[in-house]
Amino acid sequence: MMRVAIIGNSHVGAYLQAQAAIEAAFPTVELSFFALPRHSFSSCSLDDDGVLSAQERPAGGLPDRIDLSKMDHILMVGQGFGREGLDSLVQDFDVLGLAPQGHARSVSLPLVSEYTNFRVERYCRKLARFLHEDPRCVVAPRPFPTLDMPRWAREQGGWLDHPDAERLTAIWLDAVIWHMSRLKYGLMPQPASLVAAPGRSPAAYARAAALPEGQTPTAADFTHMNADYGFEHFSAYAQHWLGLAPQSRNTSPSKEHHNGLGPQ
Amino acid sequence: MISPYQNLEDRAFWRASVGRDDDAALAQLWSPKLGMDRATPLMTAGSCFAQHLHRALLRGGWAVLQGEDMSTHLPNRLCHRYGYNLFSARYGNVYTARQFRQLVEHALSDGPPPTLIWEKDNRYFDALRPAVEPEGLETPEQVRQARAEHMRALREVLEQAACIVLTLGLTECWIDRETGLALPTAPGTIAGRHDPERVFLHNFTHAEVIEDLRATRDLLAAHGLQARFLLTVSPVPLVATASGGHVGPASCYSKSVLRAACGELCMNDGDFDYFPAYEIITTAIAGGPYFDEHGRQPTEKGVQLVLKAFGLALGDDAGGPLQEASPPLSSIASDEETICEEILLEAFRK
Numbered sequence: 068m069m070r071v072a073i074i075g076n077s078h079v080g081a082y083l084q085a086q087a088a089i090e091a092a093f094p095t096v097e098l099s100f101f102a103l104p105r106h107s108f109s110s111c112s113l114d115d116d117g118v119l120s121a122q123e124r125p126a127g128g129l130p131d132r133i134d135l136s137k138m139d140h141i142l143m144v145g146q147g148f149g150r151e152g153l154d155s156l157v158q159d160f161d162v163l164g165l166a167p168q169g170h171a172r173s174v175s176l177p178l179v180s181e182y183t184n185f186r187v188e189r190y191c192r193k194l195a196r197f198l199h200e201d202p203r204c205v206v207a208p209r210p211f212p213t214l215d216m217p218r219w220a221r222e223q224g225g226w227l228d229h230p231d232a233e234r235l236t237a238i239w240l241d242a243v244i245w246h247m248s249r250l251k252y253g254l255m256p257q258p259a260s261l262v263a264a265p266g267r268s269p270a271a272y273a274r275a276a277a278l279p280e281g282q283t284p285t286a287a288d289f290t291h292m293n294a295d296y297g298f299e300h301f302s303a304y305a306q307h308w309l310g311l312a313p314q315s316r317n318t319s320p321s322k323e324h325h326n327g328l329g330p331q
Numbered sequence: 332m333i334s335p336y337q338n339l340e341d342r343a344f345w346r347a348s349v350g351r352d353d354d355a356a357l358a359q360l361w362s363p364k365l366g367m368d369r370a371t372p373l374m375t376a377g378s379c380f381a382q383h384l385h386r387a388l389l390r391g392g393w394a395v396l397q398g399e400d401m402s403t404h405l406p407n408r409l410c411h412r413y414g415y416n417l418f419s420a421r422y423g424n425v426y427t428a429r430q431f432r433q434l435v436e437h438a439l440s441d442g443p444p445p446t447l448i449w450e451k452d453n454r455y456f457d458a459l460r461p462a463v464e465p466e467g468l469e470t471p472e473q474v475r476q477a478r479a480e481h482m483r484a485l486r487e488v489l490e491q492a493a494c495i496v497l498t499l500g501l502t503e504c505w506i507d508r509e510t511g512l513a514l515p516t517a518p519g520t521i522a523g524r525h526d527p528e529r530v531f532l533h534n535f536t537h538a539e540v541i542e543d544l545r546a547t548r549d550l551l552a553a554h555g556l557q558a559r560f561l562l563t564v565s566p567v568p569l570v571a572t573a574s575g576g577h578v579g580p581a582s583c584y585s586k587s588v589l590r591a592a593c594g595e596l597c598m599n600d601g602d603f604d605y606f607p608a609y610e611i612i613t614t615a616i617a618g619g620p621y622f623d624e625h626g627r628q629p630t631e632k633g634v635q636l637v638l639k640a641f642g643l644a645l646g647d648d649a650g651g652p653l654q655e656a657s658p659p660l661s662s663i664a665s666d667e668e669t670i671c672e673e674i675l676l677e678a679f680r681k
Contacts (some may be wrong), residue, residue: 155404156404159404163468163469163473163476163477164468164469164470164473171480171483172399172480172484173477173480175413175464175465175466175468175473175477176463176469177465177466178405178409178413178464181409181412182404182405182409185409289578305473
């Protein structure tokens with residue numbers, strides 16, 4: 068068996084919900100999961116034996132450690148790479164040269180680029196420290212919010228909602244690729260097949276699209292993905308990084324999950 | 332009375348007061364004539380030494396006005412690289428009294444601010460503050476827009492300021508022939524090209540400095556703004572002179588003119604006061620001089636003594652050891668994810 072750990076933050080949920088489907092499609096893969104308490108790098112430590120332990124009590128029922136020494140591969144998902152910084156800048160200022168958004172103040176594009184670079188570099192430094200640049204680890208950025216994210220949830224979407232999102236996305240992604248190229252981790256940008264528009268994921272992959280009937284979605288349900296995304300993203304990872312092709316499946320991992328076939 | 336010096340305070344005598352940096356001695360260096368306390372809204376502007384003052388006053392808890400504030404968005408290094416939070420607005424270094432006068436004129440004018448634009452490698456720079464966008468902007472129109480925003484912000488600062496702490500740095504200045512605008516730096520230094528047909532060097536005289544400062548005060552008053560001036564002279568020598576002479580004497584001339592102009596205004600005009608930061612850094616009056624090994628930049632100790640003397644003279648007990656700055660970087664304090672614990676918990680519950 069090929070043992071794969073999927074670690075990260077709340078975005079681990081999509082893969083957890085797709086676990087049964089993933090293991091069915093990739094029968095040689097055995098998955099383990101771990102989420103950082105408070106989603107903070109500082110909440111965990113990696114000891115000399117390769118055990119990643121929470122330094123504080125995880126929220127109810129979550130595992131408090133994972134032995135990474137036993138893993139063949141590590142997929143670290145949901146990483147923000149400083150996207151919040153760009154969010155706050157673009158939400159508060161117009162950017163000279165980009166479509167005006169009605170803010171009283173502007174900042175220049177070179178400043179936006181430098182700041183993005185600063186945030187991404189800082190994030191990558193934390194990442195490097197976190198798993199000691201373990202070459203088994205591939206890091207995946209947080210998925211883009213979905214295309215159907217309503218206006219009331221736009222604060223969660225940040226600069227991805229900007230008319231020039233494509234240019235801003237490119238600035239951010241270029242910085243991520245550059246700084247990650249200097250680390251020993253792999254980098255897995257969101258696959259093109261899981262991108263609907265610049266900085267947007269397809270609506271069908273939103274948690275909001277897979278909520279039980281009658282449940283009202285929150286903003287986070289448009290920034291977090293469902294089991295279908297978890298499956299497709301893992302499949303792309305497995306093909307590119309593990310050299311594995313999925314065996315065919317007929318049902319949606321989301322449906323399987325909701326029908327009680329997901330991890331218990 | 333035998334002599335007019337007979338009953339003077341210690342501070343009137345060199346031997347009794349010079350060379351000491353204790354609190355009692357520092358407190359005597361300046362007798363403020365403008366009513367000020369920690370709640371007085373201060374505006375800082377001037378040459379590079381004004382950046383030290385701005386920072387030191389902020390650390391010391393004085394009510395320093397901050398227009399175009401970026402401290403909640405950017406780390407200090409980037410703020411400063413792009414000209415934010417160095418002074419009370421993003422005007423860059425203001426070296427001459429003429430520059431400050433024109434800055435205030437532009438800010439208080441109802442029309443669009445005059446703009447002088449330099450080009451370098453297809454990027455465009457605001458010639459009146461060329462260093463605030465180190466990479467330049469994409470189009471001249473962006474430069475105009477940025478300048479208009481800057482002027483609005485500056486006007487707000489001027490409207491709030493009760494005291495303008497203005498540090499004069501130079502008398503040598505490049506002037507654009509066509510517009511008459513005083514430039515902070517020669518074309519070709521940061522951007523643009525030096526063209527003797529377009530710019531000329533002017534070395535301001537004592538009378539011109541006084542006239543510019545009074546005109547600035549009058550302009551503020553004409554707009555109903557009552558800010559008074561606390562003048563200082565930058566102790567930082569000229570980095571270079573274009574006068575044709577040696578930089579040393581040229582520097583001494585500049586500082587002497589500026590110091591004399593400040594002295595005259597301070598003596599004769601109730602809206603102007605002078606704070607002896609220049610003397611504290613460059614002379615022995617407080618145990619100095621306080622220059623780094625290159626003899627040009629003031630040391631941190633010197634800057635601290637300047638602020639301490641400032642506070643002590645105003646009767647401030649907190650003129651002691653300074654606190655490290657703690658900028659409000661709340662929005663950039665964490666790279667961690669948005670907390671969505673319930674989503675993860677939900678996934679594990681299934």
